[in-house]
Amino acid sequence: GAVVSQHPSRVICKSGTSVKIECRSLDFQATTMFWYRQFPKQSLMLMATSNEGSKATYEQGVEKDKFLINHASLTLSTLTVTSAHPEDSSFYICSASGWATTSYEQYFGPGTRLTVT
């Protein structure tokens, strides 16, 4: 149980375009979803936290107009990177937690590798 999927797993886009990444909880209701960014050989950096039906809370230094997060249902959150630039290239990971999960444990998606050319 507690499976989280992410789509796409890899995406290449041109500079200036927007790209959307989906995060789905497949077998539980995700009341809270988290979006992380991971640079090579580094730990996870929290970008934002979103509760279903509410606006996302962004971490300091994360541009909310650039990284649009929507958590419209208990099973889906999306991250849209708007007007992407090469410096946005990274590995993006989502995680989810909900009433059915234990001890505030977060369940992680497999990640999305974004390359902006």
Added chain:
Amino acid sequence: AQTVTQSQPEMSVQEAETVTLSCTYDTSESDYYLFWYKQPPSRQMILVIRQEAYKQQNATENRFSVNFQKAAKSFSLKISDSQLGDAAMYFCAYIEDSNYQLIWGAGTKLIIKP
């Protein structure tokens, strides 16, 4: 502010041997949870083991066990009978009872020598 420190950027161990990864944390809270996550080359984060701070007994999951020292704020992971599939980045993480956000350590790269 809460912090998690992993002082070993890289560790190596011979296959079938035992290795211990260290983790210390800083908090003034009494209710919290600690985790060890594994991130193999596929980059999928996998929960290895979880410890509730209110439990005195150390958590164990098959070949994985922790040494939880609450007073010392230490949470080390012991991997027994190391296997090639254990090679990965290991991250220690902390979460408060009142806050959903995970605080991450920098990670330890574990190399298994055949």
